[in-house]
Amino acid sequence: VNVGKEGEDLSRHDKWLCMMYPRLVLLHRLLRPDGAIFVSIDDNELGHLQLILDEIFGTANRISNFIWEKRTNRENRKEVSYRHDYILAYRKDSNALGAKVRLLTMTPDALARYKNPDNDPRGPWKSDPATAQAGHATASQFYELMAPIGKKHTLPSGRCWVYTEDIMNGEIDAGKIWFGSDGNGVPRIKTYLHSKERGLVPETLWFANDVSTNEGAKNELKEIFDGQAVFETPKPHELIHRVLEIASEKDSIILDSFAGSGATAHAVLNLNKQDGGNRKFILVEMMDYAESITAERVRRVMQGYGEGKKAVEGTGGAFDYYTLGQPLFNADQNLNEAVGTERIREYIWYSETRSPLPASAPAANGKAARGKGLANNPYLLGTHEGMALYFVYEPERLTTLDHELLATLPVKGAPTLIYADNCLLPKKFLEQHGIVFKKIPRDISRF
Incomplete structure (x- = not known):
């Protein structure tokens, strides 16, 4: 079967897996115990992605494979018109306190x-069937009911x-x-609204009417960027909103390691405005549009955009916007x-304390301290929880x-942690x- 030049490259899946695997391992490490990951994927790598996610997260921590209706019009250019993508979802630890799928807000x-x-x-109620399939029923569930x-x-x-x-x-x-x-x-059972105020159980099918489409997201981006088409296949922020609604709390930190058009930040900001939350986002984007599109969209969503009847309140x-250093x-x-x-000293301190290096720490050159602090020693980083930390390093x-x-x-006289190239002191x-x-460098933590 002739599948074209791309199909002839039998290593293309290997290349993709080699790119994704270490990133997913790192994301697994970054998640807190009750955290979750949602990965959008199409048909091409779905099977491979699920295998590596099963390996890294464990099948017991798989939440679901959600199906997103990404388009509503028929695509006539291809033999089969693809209307959906997949979103694979996993927990870090299903047994962790708070590790649960949250319910969706009740729709109109x-x-x-x-x-x-x-x-x-x-109060208000709706009726549900009073019968069920009899496969696992007990004898006490079979009787003649008298109204x-x-x-x-x-x-x-x-x-x-x-x-x-x-x-x-x-x-x-x-x-x-x-x-x-x-x-x-x-006979039917009354299910009361007051018992359902917690919301609706999420379903695996996410329809365009509820979470929008690529085309809807593209049109919205044009409104944000004054009519310019700046991104080819953006994710709709409504789709990310659905993810946040079932997987985040009001104070969660949301990381998008393939930020693209910035839809995740848009969704976080909208949801915070709606429910008064304090969610924070971290966007990572390596392409050259990170500042001009990704970050600029976030600025405009915060400040508001559009004019007249189409104006959207900020x-x-x-x-903060950062570029990757050495x-x-x-x-x-x-x-x-x-x-x-x-x-390097700042990194060592953070790797040991999970906090920024204090301004009072001595400077690395040993000539002047950065502030009033401990002794002006070129190797001293500071003290943390009673332990003195030293980084004995010379280029x-x-x-x-x-x-x-x-x-x-x-x-x-205090407990002491010392980084150095060699040690001649006995272990005892x-x-x-x-x-x-x-x-x-062997014992320096890698993140």
């Missing part, structure tokens, strides 16, 4: 189904009552079973001296932790004096 259509024709004091007006109701073949007879009679007495306006109808908010490590895994010793030579170096360190000596040695 869903709310319209709740009425109160009998003036039930419990209040005396009419007998028998079960259809293959069905059982949802309740046992005692419970059913109690629900009838409480007015929670509906027999129609004349009392002769098939959501408010603020964000890598901390070279290809051979040695420290990249081009980033500068001070940046021009190897450093060694020995008695001579130890004598120069200003913090005495280190243990006796509360010293932890970490070798440069």
Whole structure:
């Protein structure tokens, strides 16, 4: 079968997997225990993606494979018109506290189904079947039901009552079973609106009417950018809104590592405005449009855009824009001296404390402290939770932790963590004096 030049490259799937696998491993590490990941994909790599997600996250943590109707018009250029993409969803840990799929907000259509024709004091309700499939029923769920007006109701073949007879009679007495306006109808269970205020269970099919399409997103981008078509296949922010609604809390941090047109930030800002949330977003985009499209869209959504009847009020908010700096490590895994010793020191401190290096820390050159702090030692980073941290590093030579170096360190008697190239002190000596040695670059944490 002739599938074209792309099909002749049998390694194309391998290349894609080699690109995705380490990124997904890193994203798994970044997620908090109750966090979740949603990955949009088309037919081409769906099978491969699910396999690596199963391996990294575990099949027990798979939430679902959602289907998104990305277009509503027929595409006549191809043999088959593809109208949908997939969104694979996984949890970090299904057993973690708070790891759950949240319910969707009740839609106007869903709310319209709740009425109160009998003036039930419990408020609006809708009716649901009082029978279920009989496959796992017990004997107590098979009986003849007597309506209040005396009419007998028998079960259809293959069905059982949802309740046992005692419970059913109690629900009838409480007015929670509906027999129609004349009392002769098939019995149905009342489901009250107050019990459904928590929302709707998400379904696997996400239709365009609810979460929009690529075309809808493209048209909205044109409105944001004064009529210019700036992005070919953007995701609609309504689609991301659906993801946020079922997978985030009001204070969640949302990371989009393929930010594209910035739809994720748009969705976060809109949702925060709607419910008063304080969600934060992190967008990562490596293409050259990161500033001109991705970041610019976020600015315009925050400030508002459009004119006259088409004007859209801004959501408010603020964000910082950063460009990627030099890598901390070279290809051979040695420290990249081009980033500068001070940046390396900041990274070491953060890797140990998960906090920024204090302004009071001595400067790396040993000549002047950056602020009022501890002794002006070129290797001292500072103290954290009672432990002194040192980064003994010199770009021009190897450093060694020995008695001579130890004598120069200003913090005495406290637990001590020392990074250096080599160590000549015996392990027993280190243990006796509360010293932890970490070798440069081997023991520097990689994120």
